Amino acid sequence: MYRFGQDDFFRMVEALTLRVILHDAETKSIVWANRAARDTLGFTLEEFPALKAPDMTSSAEKYRREVGLQWLDEAARTGQSVIEWCYRAKNGNEILSEAIATRVALENRDVLMVQFRDIAAEEALKRELRRSESRLREFMQDLAEGVLVVDAAGCVVYVSESACRILERPQADVLGASFDVFCETPITPILRENVAADPAHRGAFSMRYRVRTAAGALRWHQATSRYVEIEDDLSGYLLLFRDITLQVETESLEREREREIEYLARYNAMGEMAMTIAHELSQPLAATRNFIEGAAMRLAKNHADPEPIRYGLESAARQIEHASVIIKSMREYVVKLEQAEVETDLNAIVGDSVYFISLKCAEANVRLELALSDDPLPISCEKVLIGQVILNIAFNGIEEMAALPDERRVLRIETWQSGGKAMLAVHDLGRGLQQGTDNQRIFGGFFSGKPGGNGIGLALCKSIVSRHRGDIWAQNRVPIGTSFVFNLPLLSAGDAEVSR
Structure with a gap:
């Protein structure tokens, strides 16, 4: 085995990047410092033995000489002692350090070997982390959203304060518990099925569920979930949720x-x-x-x-x-009071309504014209409701023209398709809309152009068409008359075969 000489050990300590200062175990005076310590503090090897604590220590109260001596005495007595110490370099720069004093028995005397390293950056980072954590905790405390993480087995491995507030349960009851226990219907199987743990396929998944509070009340939650892996200590399904009971x-x-x-x-x-x-x-x-x-x-x-x-x-x-x-x-x-949407042809709904429109036209001596699309207009709707819209606007047009000369008593119903929409228009040759009358007012309720009318019919038309994902509007014709137009989304060819 290779044998090291005394000079070898000296050269190795001298080459260390860790700062080393040797104090006499009895007197506590400095007897030597390695190159790293000399370069950091700016003193020469000859200057170190004459230095006292105030010469190389921050003047802050917590770094006074008595505290330093007490630390070194403890190392001399127990063999080792650690302290946070702020050294001051020759140029006045202060170096916040972690200092470890270790008693070492040398051939001629016992020394205290002090190893210190600059921790100013670490402490600054810790302070920043503490500030960030404090701010984050303060922010999350008043969040409308709760945050929790459940593992693959459905157990809660993290829960925020805001989540506890929304769940109306203390943290001790939630953390470590199965989240499914709180839910009306277990959601862990839903998360497993819809939230991918594979990083290449991860994405957000939204869901609604009901949870039971500690008091037994059922509350609706809306949650967005994705899979997270934070270091090695936290992984699972992250749920960002809020209470939507009032919304529901x-x-x-x-x-x-x-x-x-x-x-x-x-x-x-x-x-x-x-x-x-x-x-x-x-x-x-x-x-x-x-x-x-x-x-x-x-x-x-x-x-x-x-x-x-x-x-x-x-x-x-x-x-x-x-x-x-x-x-x-x-x-x-x-x-025909079906409550569900069916697939049908808009032209077929017009056909179902024409009989009643023609009766109304005959009574008012109005000529009815049809210009229906040659191609089917497949839509999904409640047929009676859309038929009601057609009847309503057609009857309004007939009544509008009832007192006009015969040549102006013409009602025209037209259908076509445009931009993926099934279009229907009812044209009349009436007096038209008054200048400045906008569609919001026409379909907003209580607007009517006929004596004794309450305008509810047009508001109903707007509600029905909007519910069917369409739009409805009115506009003046040139040179005279009014057109009421609505559209509904066309079904694509592959959706389903239109019922006839």
């Missing part, structure tokens, strides 16, 4: 309002249609009465020829059949 309740009220609107929409025009149907029925019913009365009179007179009596009864039967067709059409339309 508002949405529920909105859905209830929509159901009420749907109810109104389904029956809003029934009164007008009933008047039209009543007018239409009055003719076959009056004719039926006349034919039956004529036949009865012939029978009362013992009329010898049965042919006029047969003719009268057969004519009465035809009029009754006509009335039955009218009633059947009305009944078939009214009973």
Whole structure:
């Protein structure tokens, strides 16, 4: 084995980048310093023995001479002692250090070997980290969002203070517990299925779920989740969540309002249609009465020829059949109260509505023109609701033209497709919209251009079309009249075959 000489050890200590100062174990005076210590403090080897504590130590109270001597005494007594010490270089620069004093028995005397390293940067970083942690804790305390991490087994491995507040549970109850225990429906299987642990396929996943508070109340949460791996001590599904119970309740009220609107929409025009149907029925019913009365009179007179009596009864039967067709059409339309969207053709909905529009047109002596697209216009909708929109704006146009000259009593219904939308327009030759009337006012409720109108119908139309992901607007025609137009998204060719 290689044997080192005394000079070898001296040269190795001299070459260390770690600063080393030797103090006499008894007197505590400096007897030597290696090159790293000399370069850092700026004193020569000859200057070190004469230095006292104030010559090379910060003047701060916590670094006074008595504290330094107590530290060195402890090292001399126990063999080693550590302290945070602030040295001062010859040029006045202060060096915050971690200093380790170790008692070493040399051949001629015992010394205290002090090794110190600059920790100013480390301390500054620690202070910054503490400030950041304090700020982050303060910020997260008042966050509307909670943060928690659950591992692959569903156990909570991290929970923020804001999360505890939202969950209405103390941290001790949440940390380490299975998060599924708090949820109405287990969400860990959902996270495993939708949140990839593979870094190449990671992405955010949004979900809603309900949790039960410690008091037993169910609350709705909206969460965004992704998989995280933070160093080696924290990995799993990160959930950033917030309480949306009020939002869900508002949405529920909105859905209830929509159901009420749907109810109104389904029956809003029934009164007008009933008047039209009543007018239409009055003719076959009056004719039926006349034919039956004529036949009865012939029978009362013992009329010898049965042919006029047969003719009268057969004519009465035809009029009754006509009335039955009218009633059947009305009944078939009214009973189509499906609550779910179906795939259909917008042109087919126009076809279902034309019968009632034509009756209204006949009553007001309005000519009806149809210009329907040659190609199908496949859409997904509740047919009765979209039919109600068509009826509503068509009836409005008919009423608008009822008092105008015959040449201006023309209602035109047109369909086409444009930009992935199924388009429908109802054109009239009425007086048009007043200057400055915008669509927000027209469809905002309580706008009507007819005497006694309440404008609710147009607001219902707006609500129905918007719910079906479309838009509706009104505009003046040139030179006269108004166009009411709405659009709905077209189904792509691969979505499904349109029902007919």
